[in-house]
């Protein structure tokens with residue numbers, strides 16, 4: 417059966433998170449490239465609620481600003497100075513339209529592995545059983561710290577007792593409250609007005625709603641789940657990395673099941689917003705972050721980190737660091753390439769070894785194979801940039817643009833001093849400093865004729881290893897010259913005494 421749309425999901429995120437020991441509010445820490453509260457909102461959106469509210473207090477402005485970007489339709493509800501999960505929920509209800517009816521789900525902003533599928537299961541069980549409250553529970557080998565589920569003699573849920581308020585006998589209970597619930601909206605609102613703060617922590621507990629509903633003769637149910645990861649919250653950075661690793665394990669496994677080869681899942685990191693095509697192969701130590709989109713048959717890695725990079729079908733990217741770049745179909749990048757924002761490599765193009773690119777549009781089939789910086793440039797199609805060239809884009813104050821046409825062949829060790837244009841089909845010689853535009857089809861050369869100052873090392877660097885090497889080379893050349901010198905004419909029938917046989 418499918419349950420009706422829930423009236424609301426309320427995400428509690430007002431808690432302090434002191435154990436993170438961070439200037440950043442806890443729920444703004446991220447795993448898988450998404451904040452903790454972002455994960456909570458994404459799961460909540462998965463059940464398509466009519467309203468979604470996030471309760472904030474600690475780090476309020478930062479958290480609210482983040483949510484406004486992540487999910488502009490989410491309602492920000494401010495919790496007042498009254499503490500506790502019950503009060504937080506009440507503040508959310510106050511921020512939502514009055515007279516809400518149907519189901520209200522409550523989740524936590526610091527439980528990032530919860531899946532929409534699990535919330536759907538909770539909602540369906542809640543509606544099917546006609547319960548006023550259904551709580552997700554789990555059985556833990558070590559339940560310490562959690563609220564415990566109290567069961568009546570007939571096995572039904574009688575209430576929840578917090579660890580701090582529990583008797584020794586109650587602390588033996590291993591079934592815990594996950595903090596994830598489905599409520600009937602009207603029951604929830606009314607019961608919260610009856611919840612007090614008479615407990616060890618002096619807080620208004622949401623958990624008290626279960627006992628109140630039960631005492632009214634309403635049905636309270638437990639929805640036991642096996643996947644404990646989905647109920648685990650982040651309290652410190654050890655848990656943050658533990659849950660981050662598990663999230664990644666799940667993401668990588670999902671992509672493998674969807675047709676991606678991952679050679680080493682343990683060293684492969686894929687963010688939640690990444691998409692991968694079929695028959696992608698990912699070699700070890702590869703990280704794909706942000707909204708990267710990878711086409712079919714792409715080979716990535718080893719040792720590659722890509723953030724917000726789009727790659728066309730059949731490209732190969734090896735030992736590369738890339739950020740906000742586009743790589744065309746069938747192109748090759750790396751090893752040891754650095755692609756900075758605004759890099760756009762056309763189909764079957766090449767960015768090779770020790771090449772750095774920034775704001776550079778490199779056309780289809782064009783190649784920048786070796787040891788080169790291409791910054792603020794447009795290169796046409798099927799051009800080749802010689803090894804060890806620099807697009808000199810910066811005069812110390814302004815950044816300027818270089819344009820290279822199509823089918824150009826620029827020599828090795830060129831400097832393109834921007835702004836400058838090289839026309840279609842033009843060539844440049846090795847070592848050219850291109851300061852003036854090169855017309856289409858021209859060969860540009862401006863290197864001064866080479867002068868060799870003979871004996872300079874002997875004169876100016878006497879006694880050095882270089883001078884000794886030069887002297888030895890001169891002596892060897894002199895000896896070779898005397899041996900080769902024709903003492904008799906070459907057509908002489910008789911070789912002189914002592915002349916070499918070969």
Ligand code: UD1
Nearest residue numbers: 428429430431499500501504524525562563593594595621
């Ligand atoms: C709560 C439950 C406990 C359960 C546990 C599961 C209550 C009284 N107890 O305990 O039964 O086993 O979660 O993790 O509900 N929050 C607010 N405002 C507040 C207090 C908390 O928004 O005033 C938010 C926190 O940001 C957090 C969530 O509620 O996301 C849980 O708060 P936390 O302090 O961790 O609750 P526990 O005491 O651990």
Ligand code: CA
Nearest residue numbers: 526649650651
């Ligand atoms: Ca907690």
